[in-house]
Amino acid sequence: MIAAAFLAMLKRDVRLALRQSTDLGMILGFFVIAASLFPFGVGPNPETLARLAPGIIWVLALLAVMLSLDRLFQSDWEDGSLEQMALAPAPLSVIVLAKATAHWLTACLPLIAVAPVIAVMLNLPAEAYGVLLAGLALGTPTLSLIGAVGAALALGARKAGLLIAVLVLPLYIPVLIFGVTAVDAHLTQISVSAHFLYLGALLAAAAPLCPWAAAAAIRHSVG
Amino acid sequence: MRRMGDAPALFDAVALTCLRGRRLVFEDLAFRLDAGGALMLVGPNGAGKSSLLRVLAGLIEPLSGAIRWDGEDVTADREAHRARLAFVGHLDAVKPAFTVRETLEVWAGLFGAEAVSAETLDAAMDAWGLDALAHVRGAELSAGQKRRAALARLMLQDRPLWLLDEPTTALDAASVATLERLVAEHRGRGGLVVASTHGGFAMPGATVLDIADFQAEAA
Numbered sequence: 030m031i032a033a034a035f036l037a038m039l040k041r042d043v044r045l046a047l048r049q050s051t052d053l054g055m056i057l058g059f060f061v062i063a064a065s066l067f068p069f070g071v072g073p074n075p076e077t078l079a080r081l082a083p084g085i086i087w088v089l090a091l092l093a094v095m096l097s098l099d100r101l102f103q104s105d106w107e108d109g110s111l112e113q114m115a116l117a118p119a120p121l122s123v124i125v126l127a128k129a130t131a132h133w134l135t136a137c138l139p140l141i142a143v144a145p146v147i148a149v150m151l152n153l154p155a156e157a158y159g160v161l162l163a164g165l166a167l168g169t170p171t172l173s174l175i176g177a178v179g180a181a182l183a184l185g186a187r188k189a190g191l192l193i194a195v196l197v198l199p200l201y202i203p204v205l206i207f208g209v210t211a212v213d214a215h216l217t218q219i220s221v222s223a224h225f226l227y228l229g230a231l232l233a234a235a236a237p238l239c240p241w242a243a244a245a246a247i248r249h250s251v252g
Numbered sequence: 253m254r255r256m257g258d259a260p261a262l263f264d265a266v267a268l269t270c271l272r273g274r275r276l277v278f279e280d281l282a283f284r285l286d287a288g289g290a291l292m293l294v295g296p297n298g299a300g301k302s303s304l305l306r307v308l309a310g311l312i313e314p315l316s317g318a319i320r321w322d323g324e325d326v327t328a329d330r331e332a333h334r335a336r337l338a339f340v341g342h343l344d345a346v347k348p349a350f351t352v353r354e355t356l357e358v359w360a361g362l363f364g365a366e367a368v369s370a371e372t373l374d375a376a377m378d379a380w381g382l383d384a385l386a387h388v389r390g391a392e393l394s395a396g397q398k399r400r401a402a403l404a405r406l407m408l409q410d411r412p413l414w415l416l417d418e419p420t421t422a423l424d425a426a427s428v429a430t431l432e433r434l435v436a437e438h439r440g441r442g443g444l445v446v447a448s449t450h451g452g453f454a455m456p457g458a459t460v461l462d463i464a465d466f467q468a469e470a471a
Contacts, residue, residue: 037361109343
């Protein structure tokens, strides 16, 4: 029954996100446009851009994920869907996990797909692409999970989007550090396995803890 | 209303007190319902009808008191309690981007009812006159149509306890009659109904509970 509820919720949220694909388009647009500002800001020198590229891509991915978080629970909270989810027989944390998974599939996966375009634009060395994308693939699920906690805590707040940013961005720092340093390590011929192990450990901790914390925050907000 | 020593009621509450923010909404509230029973909640705006329904659904924790199903405290097994109730609140939980049929399919899936067949879904749509609206998106529905979609959920869930918060809001006369008929059928099967109303909705033989009777004394 728990697996059925998880799949039903996952299917619903993915379908809903695809129906409202302009949201996704805007987030991808933000990602690309913001990245294209850097050559203007720091100058078009290829070496400088290549040096900054991993950090720029990761920071913008973080910001883009954050911008997409308000749709995670807010509209369901406003129209009463979240209340019904809280009353479903399946544990609310399972429903939150399904929603975070759907968020990753519909917000983070497209970002990962677009990342190589930005990497070309910023002159990232070709041999770093694999590590960059692998790091994003391992790090962004953690961003969705932590983001779910922030989005749940911000339910009902007046400036929910800003509150989510303040709550969530500090918690994104570890993912950012290991994601960026993995690329740098690879470019200086150092083994990247330690960085990936840390990213994996962060995900392993977030996967059970974040849905549980977000579920508690949701129970509070629908009361 | 409270009869100690009798066989345990199917669903009852004792000494229920609810605090919201710094306001004591009601205190020492009690009722009991047996199979097929109905409780009609009345009282002026803000008296606490919605709060009581949310407490009974488990969305709000009561400050004190107990809610019991078959003599057993519902807090002992919350998942079992959630699996026996259906709640229709002020919000209809209808997504603007989904059609009426998709909305009902989603809820059927989420309530763990894989067993909900296409026939059950068709019957629910039919009972609420939603056939013609099956492929209309939620964004294009009127308030009354959304409410009918929300009430159609009750028929997908097959739960013994219905908690209805002013279910007739925005409904036309024919839909109110439908609801009264479905509630009567549900009670005929031994189901329980707790509904709040400001009138215009009849449940024959229902116990009437005026929340104003349990209001805390003004300090």
